[in-house]
Amino acid sequence: METQWVTEPPHAAMDRRPRKRPRLTWDMPPAIPPPKGPGSLYSGQKFVIGAGSNYVFPTYYYPPAPRYASPPWRGDDKDGHYVFAIGENLTSRYKILSKMGEGTFGQVLECWDMERRELVAIKIVRSIHKYREAAMIEIDVLQKLARHDIGGKRCVQIRNWFDYRNHICIVFEKLGPSLYDFLRKNSYRSFPIDLVRDLGRQLLESVAFMHNLRLIHTDLKPENILLVSSECIKIPDYRFLSRPAKDGSIFKNLPKCSAIKLIDFGSTTFEHQDHSYVVSTRHYRAPEIILGLGWNYPCDMWSIGCILVELCSGEALFQTHENLEHLAMMERVLGPLPHHMVSRADRHAEKYFRRGMRLDWPGGATSRESMRAVWKLPRLQNLVMQHVDHSAGELIDLLQGLLRYDPAERLKAHEALQHPFFIRGVRRYV
Numbered sequence: 001m002e003t004q005w006v007t008e009p010p011h012a013a014m015d016r017r018p019r020k021r022p023r024l025t026w027d028m029p030p031a032i033p034p035p036k037g038p039g040s041l042y043s044g045q046k047f048v049i050g051a052g053s054n055y056v057f058p059t060y061y062y063p064p065a066p067r068y069a070s071p072p073w074r075g076d077d078k079d080g081h082y083v084f085a086i087g088e089n090l091t092s093r094y095k096i097l098s099k100m101g102e103g104t105f106g107q108v109l110e111c112w113d114m115e116r117r118e119l120v121a122i123k124i125v126r127s128i129h130k131y132r133e134a135a136m137i138e139i140d141v142l143q144k145l146a147r148h149d150i151g152g153k154r155c156v157q158i159r160n161w162f163d164y165r166n167h168i169c170i171v172f173e174k175l176g177p178s179l180y181d182f183l184r185k186n187s188y189r190s191f192p193i194d195l196v197r198d199l200g201r202q203l204l205e206s207v208a209f210m211h212n213l214r215l216i217h218t219d220l221k222p223e224n225i226l227l228v229s230s231e232c233i234k235i236p237d238y239r240f241l242s243r244p245a246k247d248g249s250i251f252k253n254l255p256k257c258s259a260i261k262l263i264d265f266g267s268t269t270f271e272h273q274d275h276s277y278v279v280s281t282r283h284y285r286a287p288e289i290i291l292g293l294g295w296n297y298p299c300d301m302w303s304i305g306c307i308l309v310e311l312c313s314g315e316a317l318f319q320t321h322e323n324l325e326h327l328a329m330m331e332r333v334l335g336p337l338p339h340h341m342v343s344r345a346d347r348h349a350e351k352y353f354r355r356g357m358r359l360d361w362p363g364g365a366t367s368r369e370s371m372r373a374v375w376k377l378p379r380l381q382n383l384v385m386q387h388v389d390h391s392a393g394e395l396i397d398l399l400q401g402l403l404r405y406d407p408a409e410r411l412k413a414h415e416a417l418q419h420p421f422f423i424r425g426v427r428r429y430v
Contacts, residue, residue, distance in 0.1 A: 073165070080126035081106060082167050091164060094122060094171070105131055105266055106167070110174065113159075119174040120159055127166040134266050135168035141215065141265045142170070148213060154206040156226065156263045175261060176230040179307075180222035182255065183314060189237060189252045190314040193388050193395070198258045199225075200308050201422050206262045207304065208413035211297050214271040217262065218279040218295075220303035222310060224264040231256035271296070283316045287330060287337065288407050290323050292346030298407035301416070305402030309380075312395070313387045324352045325370050328361040330405075332377045338405050394421040 071088040081102075089095055094111040097119075101108045106125040113120045125135040142158040149155055152173075160171040179199070183189070191199070203225060210217055217224075237252040267279060275295050280286065286302035289295050309317040317333070320326045331337060342357040354360045365371045378386070380403070384396050398421045401411035411419070 076127050076166075080128045080131075082124045082127070082165070084109065084124075090122065090124075090169070091162065094120070105134070111171075113171075116159075121172045121174050123170040123172065124164075125168040125170070132166075132168050135170065138266045138268070139168075139170060141268045144213065144215070145210070145265070149209065152261075153259075154202075154209050154261065155265075156261050172263075175263070176227035176255075178223045178263075179225045179227070179260070179311065182227065182232075182253075183222065183310075186253050188314040190387055191254070191311050193312060193391050195254065195258060196308060196311045196395075197391070197422065199260060199311060200304070201417065202258070202260050203262075203304060203307065204413050204417050204422075206260075207300050208417065210262075210268075211300070211413055216269050216271065216275075216295075216297055217265070217267070217300050217303075218269060219264060219267040219281060219284075220262075220300055220307065221281050221284045222307060223281075224262060225260050225307070226263050227255050227257070228259040228261060229255070229257045282321060282326070283318050285326070286407065287327070287341065287405050290326060291341060291344070291349045293341065293344055296407065297412070298410040301402050301410050301413065302407075304416075305399050308395070308399060308402070309383065313383065317383075320373070322366070323349070324359075324361065324364050325366070325374065327352055327359055328365075328374045329377055331359060331361075332374050333380050333383070334403055334405070341405060391421060391424075394419070394424065397421070 070092060071085065071090075074083050077083055084090070084096055086096055086098065090109070090111060093115050094113055096109050096111055098110045099107060100110050100121060106123065109122050109124060111120050111122050112118075123135075125131050139158070139161050142155075145155045146152070146158055149157075156175060157173045158170060159173060162169050162171075177185070203220075207217065207220070232253040233256050234251045234253055237250055269275070269279075276292075278285075278289060279295065280289060280299060280303060284303040284306045286295060286299040289299060306317045318326055318329045320329055327337065337359065339357055342353055345353070352360055352364065354363070361374070362371045365374075377383075380399060381396050384399065385392050388395055398411075398416065398419045401419070402416060404410045416422075
């Protein structure tokens with residue numbers, strides 16, 4: 001699996017769809033060239049600088065390090081990311097094979113576990129105090145999940161953890177690509193409704209499991225849902241059979257197996273902890289968070305609603321980067337915000353509303369492009385019917401329950417699992 005959170009240009013065949021949102025490119029420092037010269041310590045290795053580097057430097061010929069030797073000591077990069085070389089060891093047990101992804105927390109490496117003789121994914125956290133603290137909390141959550149997740153079917157399994165050169169390293173089982181990566185590599189072509197049904201059922205089962213343990217994920221999104229297997233099959237894309245896509249493709253890929261697991265519990269909180277700060281990635285953030293009303297379990301359910309729309313359409317439901325536009329998009333798709341929520345908005349959110357508690361839109365829009373982005377959005381019912389051939393009515397009803405503004409009225413995970421969309425769709429995707 002190769003995960004690169006970079007800005008993608010719109011695919012030629014998707015020219016009618018909105019431009020994909022940036023993926024943390026602001027978080028990536030520029031690549032630093034490797035040391036040069038015949039006596040360079042790193043010659044003979046593929047050298048990678050920290051989390052921001054998407055470039056693997058060419059191999060120089062030099063005798064490789066002994067199999068179980070630790071790599072030479074070297075400093076972290078300027079942002080506290082671990083600097084590594086492809087092919088060297090991480091402790092004497094793990095051999096680094098490739099970089100899988102990166103983010104604000106640090107980076108994820110694909111490694112070979114020489115003791116258990118299996119592929120693993122190792123999350124190497126930045127050597128900064130707040131990220132180290134967050135990593136220790138994540139380890140507590142992962143261990144709690146592992147104790148209760150018999151068979152390890154719902155959440156990624158922690159294999160091990162250790163503190164290496166001031167970096168917390170968490171060892172996970174190796175899984176397949178994220179749902180976002182699968183969509184991206186498939187030109188953002190939507191999943192069939194039966195597959196969406198199966199993925200949605202598993203996602204709700206995993207979240208219900210977490211909520212029963214009094215845990216709130218707070219960062220559910222396609223990037224944090226991984227397929228267990230990387231295998232896929234190619235099938236005809238019937239939308240393009242009579243008119244090939246602009247890239248000439250009339251086929252799309254589908255996962256061979258639909259099994260998924262949740263990952264990234266770095267933002268997971270317990271029910272009793274403070275719930276006043278901002279959580280969730282922008283596109284999947286619930287209205288109560290934007291309005292500063294506090295949040296709880298229902299914020300996960302809002303995110304699931306957004307995810308289901310994305311899986312059946314290929315595009316994020318709310319592609320925005322600022323609060324007023326986000327609220328305007330919500331009203332465009334779902335109708336006006338309820339007055340009882342607007343009246344309780346905190347002082348940071350008050351500026352988004354005019355007297356009479358109406359959203360300051362389009363008067364407060366920052367640009368014509370922003371206004372167009374809101375105006376072109378269809379109502380939820382129309383959006384679903386554009387992409388779903390059967391079960392559209394049941395899916396719309398489910399989404400209306402998941403995307404209710406008032407968190408007290410939003411469907412709970414166990415309630416959503418009893419919805420006709422899942423009960424009547426008994427055929428399981430293989």
